[in-house]
Amino acid sequence: MNKTIKASLATLSAAAFLAGGASAQALTGDLNIFLDTSNPAPRATMESAIADFQAMHPDLNIETTIIDRDAYKTQIRNFLSANAPDVATWYAANRMKPYVEAGLFEDVSDLWAEPEIGENLASTKGAMTIDGKQWGVPYTYYQWGIYYRKDIFDELGLSEPATWEEEKANCAKIVESGRACYAIGTKFLWTAGGWFDYLNMRTNGFDFHMQLAAGEVSWEDDRVRQTFANWRELIDMGGFLENHQSYSWQEALPFMTQGDAASYLIGNFAVAPLREAGLSDDQLDFYQFPVINPDVPLAEDAPTDTFHIPSGAKNKDNARAFLRYMVSTNVQTEINAGDALGQLPTNAMSKVDDDKFLNEGFAMLSSNSPGGVAQFFDRDFPAEMAKVGMEGLQEFMVRPDNLDAILKRLEKSRERIYK
Amino acid sequence: MTTPALPQTEYEPPRRSWYKRNEIAITPWLFLLPAILFFMVYVIIPIFQSFTVSTVAWDGLGEKEFVGLDNYRELLDDPAFWTSLRNNLIWLLLYLLAIPAGLFIALFLNQTVTGIRIYKSLFFFPFVISQVVVGLVFSWFYDPTFGLLNAILGFVGLGPINVLGDPTYVTYGIIAAGLWPQTAYCMILYLTGLNAVDPEQVEAARLDGAKGWKMLWYVIVPQLKPATFIAFVVTIVGALRSFDLISIMTNGGPFGESRVLSFYMFEVALSEYGFRMGYGAAIAVVLFLIMLCFIAYFLYSMYKEEKGH
Numbered sequence: 001m002n003k004t005i006k007a008s009l010a011t012l013s014a015a016a017f018l019a020g021g022a023s024a025q026a027l028t029g030d031l032n033i034f035l036d037t038s039n040p041a042p043r044a045t046m047e048s049a050i051a052d053f054q055a056m057h058p059d060l061n062i063e064t065t066i067i068d069r070d071a072y073k074t075q076i077r078n079f080l081s082a083n084a085p086d087v088a089t090w091y092a093a094n095r096m097k098p099y100v101e102a103g104l105f106e107d108v109s110d111l112w113a114e115p116e117i118g119e120n121l122a123s124t125k126g127a128m129t130i131d132g133k134q135w136g137v138p139y140t141y142y143q144w145g146i147y148y149r150k151d152i153f154d155e156l157g158l159s160e161p162a163t164w165e166e167e168k169a170n171c172a173k174i175v176e177s178g179r180a181c182y183a184i185g186t187k188f189l190w191t192a193g194g195w196f197d198y199l200n201m202r203t204n205g206f207d208f209h210m211q212l213a214a215g216e217v218s219w220e221d222d223r224v225r226q227t228f229a230n231w232r233e234l235i236d237m238g239g240f241l242e243n244h245q246s247y248s249w250q251e252a253l254p255f256m257t258q259g260d261a262a263s264y265l266i267g268n269f270a271v272a273p274l275r276e277a278g279l280s281d282d283q284l285d286f287y288q289f290p291v292i293n294p295d296v297p298l299a300e301d302a303p304t305d306t307f308h309i310p311s312g313a314k315n316k317d318n319a320r321a322f323l324r325y326m327v328s329t330n331v332q333t334e335i336n337a338g339d340a341l342g343q344l345p346t347n348a349m350s351k352v353d354d355d356k357f358l359n360e361g362f363a364m365l366s367s368n369s370p371g372g373v374a375q376f377f378d379r380d381f382p383a384e385m386a387k388v389g390m391e392g393l394q395e396f397m398v399r400p401d402n403l404d405a406i407l408k409r410l411e412k413s414r415e416r417i418y419k
Numbered sequence: 420m421t422t423p424a425l426p427q428t429e430y431e432p433p434r435r436s437w438y439k440r441n442e443i444a445i446t447p448w449l450f451l452l453p454a455i456l457f458f459m460v461y462v463i464i465p466i467f468q469s470f471t472v473s474t475v476a477w478d479g480l481g482e483k484e485f486v487g488l489d490n491y492r493e494l495l496d497d498p499a500f501w502t503s504l505r506n507n508l509i510w511l512l513l514y515l516l517a518i519p520a521g522l523f524i525a526l527f528l529n530q531t532v533t534g535i536r537i538y539k540s541l542f543f544f545p546f547v548i549s550q551v552v553v554g555l556v557f558s559w560f561y562d563p564t565f566g567l568l569n570a571i572l573g574f575v576g577l578g579p580i581n582v583l584g585d586p587t588y589v590t591y592g593i594i595a596a597g598l599w600p601q602t603a604y605c606m607i608l609y610l611t612g613l614n615a616v617d618p619e620q621v622e623a624a625r626l627d628g629a630k631g632w633k634m635l636w637y638v639i640v641p642q643l644k645p646a647t648f649i650a651f652v653v654t655i656v657g658a659l660r661s662f663d664l665i666s667i668m669t670n671g672g673p674f675g676e677s678r679v680l681s682f683y684m685f686e687v688a689l690s691e692y693g694f695r696m697g698y699g700a701a702i703a704v705v706l707f708l709i710m711l712c713f714i715a716y717f718l719y720s721m722y723k724e725e726k727g728h
Contacts, residue, residue: 073691077479098694102480187670243563245673246584378692387692395674398584409498416493 027057031318033064034085036072041272045340053325060318080104084312086319089139092127092304093375094213094382096135099308105135106309111320112137120347121327127304127375136308137323140336142343143361144194144301144376147270148263149256150285152179160287164202164230167290171239174262181239183261185247186397189390193377194265196393197301198289200227205296206371213380215418219410225403230292232400245398253277265289267303271357272342286360288368299371300364303379304346388413466707473700479688483697490701499675500702503683506590507659507709510679513594514601514658518650521605522643526635528606529613539610546603554667557596558583583669586676593677597664601657605650612646613639648720655713659706680706 037046043066054062065085067075072089079085080099090096099105112118112125112134124138153159153170156177161167171181186192201209204223211217212224234240241252241261250273255261257277264270274284291298307326309319325331332345338355344362345352352362365373378386392406438445473490475483494500528539545553560567563581572579582592616639624638640647662681665671671678671686678686680702686692688699 070691074689081480098478098480102478104480187672189672243581243584246558246563246581383692383694387686391672391674394672398673 027060027318027321029060029318030315031060031062031087031322032085032313032315033062033322034072034079034088035064035066036069036089038066038068038072042341045335049326049331049335052331053322056325080310080312084310084314086309086313086315087322088308088310090136090306090308091375091379092124092136092138092306093379095375095379096306096308097130098383100130100135104311106311106313106316107133108136108309108320108323109133111323114324117324117327120329120349123348123373124304124346127373128306136306137327138304138306138346139326139332140341140343141302141304141346142268143365144198144265144267144303145289145361145364146263146265146287147256147274147357148285148287149259149279149283151283152177152259152262153285160285161290163290164292168233168237171234171237175238179259180241180255180261181234181237181263183241183252183256183264184244185241185249185252186244186394187246187248187251189387189394190376190378191249191266192393192397193386193390194267194301195231195397196227196389197374197377197380198265199231199292200224201299201371201374202289202292202296203227203230204293206299206374209299209374210372210380213385215382215385215414219407219414224407228396228403228407231396232403235397235400240397245394267301268343268357268361281356286357288364297371298369300369300373301376302344302365302373303376382417384417385413469700469703469707472696473704475697477696478694479696480694486697490698493698494701494705499678499683500680502676503678503680503702504705506677507679507706509590510594510597510658510661511655513591514597514654515651517598517601517605517654517657518647520598520602521607521650522609522640524602524606525609525613526639529610543603543607545600546607548600550600550663551667553596553600554664557592557599558668561592583677584673586673589669589673589677593661593664593668596668597657597661601654604653604657608646608650608653609643612643616642652717659710680709 033050035043035046037043046066047064050062050064054060076088076090076099080088081102081104084104090099096105112121112128117137118125121138124141125134128134128136128138148160152174156173158170158173161170174181184191184195197209200212203226208217208223212219217224241247241255244252249266249270252261252264253270253273254277256264257274257279271284275281288298288300307323309316309323313319326335327347329347329349332347332350333353335341336343336345336350336353338353338358342353342355342358344358344365352358374380377390381389389410392410395402396406474485474487476486476489477483524542528535528542532538559565561582563569563579563584568582569579580588582588620638620642621634624634629638659681661679662685665677665679665682669677671682675683684699684702684706687695687702693699
């Protein structure tokens with residue numbers, strides 16, 4: 001009896017010790033990691049970060065499985081319940097809710113109680129919290145905004161717009177020159193969600209947008225209609241790329257590089273392919289989505305990618321050590337550097353790589369987004385609402401006259417989904 | 420021990436094992452057993468499972484909640500369901516065009532010219548390549564900006580159309596892509612069928628003065644009946660399996676106008692945003708009932724055929 005108590009006390013103190021100085025103590029046993037970072041640059045970044053972790057813990061047996069990013073989204077359901085790894089990547093906010101509610105993600109509030117995580121990652125804590133507990137840690141995020149062809153703006157004598165009037169005036173001139181104002185590809189729907197996020201947050205504010213996401217406001221509300229009315233001004237002007245419903249976001253990029261479209265509302269991940277296609281930093285620039293309603297504070301979309309521990313994991317202590325490692329100051333600086341993920345570190349003590357777009361994005365999110373930071377349409381809205389919603393948004397962009405029928409349909413879905 | 424050993428008066432056959440005695444009756448079942456087992460586990464039982472799942476609300480992760488026929492009631496009220504059902508019917512009807520098209524190509528190729536084998540294989544080629552490749556090739560062909568179709572239309576002075584981006588054309592555009600390999604399939608079925616056409620009957624018909632359409636309709640086509648039956652079966656099955664082309668070419672879009680039932684089921688139950696297993700199962704049940712009509716018809720006609728012989 002005494003012996004068992006002593007033994008468990010010993011394990012407890014060992015666990016406490018591990019929690020205190022993870023990097024100092026070499027780990028043993030297994031660690032099974034599932035990643036969705038299948039694109040070449042993120043893949044290499046993750047592999048090298050894991051290799052460094054392995055070097056710190058030579059006796060730890062790490063097994064990494066990298067799954068195609070889109071296939072991962074459907075496979076996660078199966079492996080979380082059937083064959084859980086120790087660490088898995090996913091997304092913040094409502095996107096993790098089904099798994100949290102089904103009890104498939106481990107509560108990691110204990111990690112957030114540690115000052116290195118709780119204080120340094122404070123800005124993303126809200127996005128990781130459901131029911132007052134934290135369910136994972138964020139490892140990267142990126143800004144959204146309007147990327148534009150500076151050379152075309154110069155040619156037409158335009159400057160970065162700050163207000164809706166200027167935005168529309170700019171667009172009118174771009175259309176006059178025979179170009180589309182905005183490249184966009186809505187074949188996979190979600191890009192339309194970005195436009196709605198910004199238009200709604202600029203028209204009605206962040207809080208209203210979140211109420212809509214939480215199902216507390218009717219889709220047939222006049223304020224929502226106002227958002228669509230603003231959107232329609234750009235559509236009627238001919239501002240958006242024609243036939244966008246046939247293209248993916250990547251297929252819409254050539255219009256931008258060839259100068260047939262002047263700008264693109266998209267996430268920072270579009271910068272790398274645009275540079276590869278030959279646009280120099282003199283040709284490509286960035287501005288924050290302009291003010292529409294001056295009475296609401298500016299708010300931004302900044303989707304966050306995350307690490308979680310499945311509740312069925314077998315090596316949770318090792319997994320916690322790995323999470324601590326991935327969000328630590330130096331690792332965050334390293335994996336988010338311009339030649340790695342090329343995004344923003346979630347750790348406030350980390351350094352943002354000296355890249356034009358990362359600097360602008362970081363400045364925007366840290367000082368010019370007082371209203372709040374949203375995740376993204378399909379991460380803030382519940383999955384089902386996001387699906388029917390984005391379909392409606394795409395239909396609106398192609399057939400703006402159908403607005404009443406679309407809103408009615410969305411409202412009906414809202415009543416069913418949030419009951 | 421005590422029984423005296425009497426001389427054997429009657430012949431008693433040696434005792435055989437139970438299996439030996441029933442060998443003739445049992446053996447076929449033993450051979451069928453693995454197939455029956457797997458057919459039960461992977462086909463029959465899941466069909467009944469879909470029936471039960473279609474009566475619950477379930478996200479595939481948490482608790483199931485019994486809702487009775489609510490899923491079906493919601494289907495009746497769901498415009499996306501009716502669009503999918505309508506598209507399914509369009510697929511079934513238009514896909515049958517592959518049968519006459521295949522027949523005429525087969526008739527055209529059924530001759531002895533130098534290099535005919537090469538022509539035959541060229542016509543058969545689209546069936547050999549993967550549906551995914553067919554879908555990609557056609558979506559480039561239809562591409563509104565760079566596609567060949569609009570280049571050709573522009574050449575004869577017609578305006579550009581975005582086939583896959585326009586809700587009125589999109590289903591027909593995908594069916595056209597599907598017909599390409601399906602026609603090739605029907606063609607190969609008819610080519611083998613034409614080998615079995617009795618030359619004496621053709622000769623006799625010719626003596627009676629039949630030619631052209633009459634010859635085809637009254638002499639050739641009746642003899643091709645087995646080929647026509649198989650072509651009909653594979654075309655119906657092909658139309659109901661149209662999932663991959665839709666997924667590749669439009670992903671169900673624009674705004675869900677090119678969905679068919681199988682794709683809609685996948686979307687609501689299994690895709691990235693799909694968490695409604697019960698609703699998906701209800702769609703699967705409806706799809707199963709549609710298929711059941713055809714399956715019953717096929718079984719019936721095969722049964723009649725066998726009885727006739």
